[in-house]
Amino acid sequence: MSKSFDAIIIGGGHNGLVTASYLAKAGLKPLVVEAGDQLGGCAVTREFAPGFRSSAVAHLLHALHPRVVADLGLEGQGLRGLCKPVGTGLLLPEGRRIDITHDAAATAASIGAVSKADAEAYPRVMARLGKLATALGTFLTRTPPNPAIAQNDFQTKLALGMFALQLRMLGKKDMLELTRILTMNVADLANDHFESDAIKGLLSFEATLGVYLGPRSPNTVFNLLYRLSSFGKHGMGGLYQPLGGMGAVAEALAKAARAAGADIRLQAPVERILIEKEQAVGVVLQGGEEIRAPIVASSADPQRTLLKLVPPGELDTEFLKRIRHLRMNGCVAKLHLALDGLPTGVTQSDGRLVIAPSINYVERAFDCAKYGRVADHPALEVTFPSLADPGLAPAGKHVASILFQYAPYKLRETPPAVVREQVLDRTLATLEQAMPGLAAKVTAAEVLTPHDLENRFGLSGGQWHQGEVTLDQMFFLRPAAQFQQYRMPIPGLWLCGAGAHPGGNVSGAAGANAAREIIKARKNGR
């Protein structure tokens, strides 16, 4: 391989592919090196049992940024046709359920059966939260400013100014409401607006998904707003089930990257970043092959990139400490079930089912995690991707793809191997109540604990977002203060994954922002 490259992108996850596409479109020659045999990183579709396939980690799409979709021409790669909008069904005790769909009247009727007041409040409150989230979401595709305002270039200052203006344009009431709730816990917010345990439970679940926080922990409203920001114009407008699994999205991204002129190498695990004279000049693959390029952009998480791939002795002590201390305690386990048939209570139109019947239910599940144990009664998000795409399972059979919250990475006494058993047992026990007869239909199961996610997908701490999405780890603090503009301390080294602003979800925003900064730096000769 004597071809020369302008940039090497470590990791063929969605952000890596997005960065590669943007760089290629700007006329650079990027090479993506992916450790595995499949592109997509955490956005892949894998066979977990003979004939049964499922999205390996992320399973619902909502955050893919419209600008990324437009810039890379993803619709031309068949993206829209790949996705089916899904609603949310709340499974409640005693076989009751609430269905929240795009049909406002049906949703109101469904909630109304539990609480009239909540049926009225739900669309109003969610619209208001959505409005606030959308205002915040403006910064998803912007480079975070340097807190020393004078050090920012004109574009960043302008973006910051526009951002401030946008918050002001919310109006006095909404802006005050935003400042009130931004750091708050979701339980208090839910109690402000709703009376039924069911809706409060749903909100608690949405706000804690993917963070090591319970509904009564501060910062959970921020996580909720972060998630909601993709439900408006800064995302896809709702939840989507990707047909063919999340891997289909990665394929569309890979196609776009290749079409733009990016090279991609699979099974090319990077052993370390090659640093000469304190500059990143390429990568060394496991096996010793050296590939050189003046730009190295890593879509691996900050800990993997800066603590493992950068050899010791190239970064400063306090910076490394900051990176070591990033909160990366993954607490979501992923389950895949191969089913003989659909369990009772699941209909053909079901998209996403949530079991989180109250604030206390979620809080108690978190209590277990807090003390380093797997939740006794987990909050679950269940999807049956084979409903939308029967091709994922053999004829007449089904696949369930489940998020299990909480199974913490940091365990006190439970050995990681036992976690797998516990997650499966407790999931089946919980589902058996909501969908009687399900357990009998399970022919095969796969559990991916945070430890498995770390080993298989290279996610430090098994953290989905490459660092928990909390205020102190977001915006100009992601991954660390003064290093928020994708440029790492070592010249030539960039971060282009979810560990950089704006963080996780299959959005591509981090990859796009990083590419923009890389191109800008190249133009300015820095």
Place this chain on the structure above:
Amino acid sequence: MTHVQHLKPFLRKTPFFEPIDRLMHGNGWIRWMGYYSPAFFDSEQSEYFATRHGASVYDVSPLIKYAIRGKDAARFANYLVTRDLTKVKPMQAAYTAWCDDDGKMIEEGTIFRLGENDFILNAALHQLHWLDESAYGFDVEIEEISDQLAGLSLQGPTSREILQQMGVQGIEKLPHFGIMETTVDGHWLRIDRAGFTGDLGYELWVKPQDGIWLWETLFRIGDPYKIAPMGSQALDWLRIEAGFILVDADYTGSHHALRPTSRVSPFEAGIGWCVGLKKDAYFVGKRALRAEKEKGLSRHILIGIEVEGRKPAPGSFLYADRAGKQEIGITTSAMWSPGLKKNIAFAKVPPSFVKPGTQMWIEIWYPKEHKIERSMVKCWAANRMFYDPPRKKA
């Protein structure tokens, strides 16, 4: 002066406590890193002159010592400190600074290279936490060995002869900043040729249980060579003459600076020469220090000044003009040098004033007949190493 009366139940005694206590005329004990340490024995003048004309003995046991060993010790030590340690061979020592991420000095001290991957770092303040954090990713073992070595600093023109008479083979061949290990009368002894006085001198390290033997041997053999015990007050004079800076006197260590702006870089502390910007490997703070050097970001430099008259100028303000309209700096250490017969000080001044000979004005307040009087006199930038006899390195 730290009074030790109320600390007596807590202070520890070095192996030299008993002989020192017997020789001490006044209440000269102060505390140093939790140990009793002598500030003076009789008068600091006599101790000072003993060092410059005979030999003095100062108990350096309370210094904090860290052993750095293991497969990556050489790489780690070179990453930790600003000096280029690839140029320091085994059995050599080097004076160096170590910095935080921003290139601000945490402290400076001496690092001893005993073997390829075997170092001892001497520090005035506790550094274990910093060393441990910096060692992330390196295969090294860091151990505080402060209690495992007792040390005496033997300084002065007759120090070499005393060691020769003691039977230390090959001491005359030990170069400046060299280290040797030997056995005398069956006692293990490590000697390095360094010190804090700027004179010919050695530091002698023994196992704690051999401390009394060392002390008694030195004073028995050193008697005809005008050997004398010394306290830290005389040492302070000696180190100012020699141009050596002291943490928390001449600069604030970056880890206990109250404001980020009060931290200083090695360039600002006037020890830019021990920043190995050209060294092959990265070290903590290098990017920041390179930027400071290349962009000329140093705010002030610690220099030596010679002051008109005989009134010492501690904590005195420096001005560009006689009228005192343009304040430019302050002195951090100052003394009347009895040996040089000069009024000297360290002062931090803007980079444009550091060239030796640059004239400035200094405002000195001094007591006179129960009144405080002020004088505004001239001073000149000077080489901070006021005293540098050929014998130091010969």
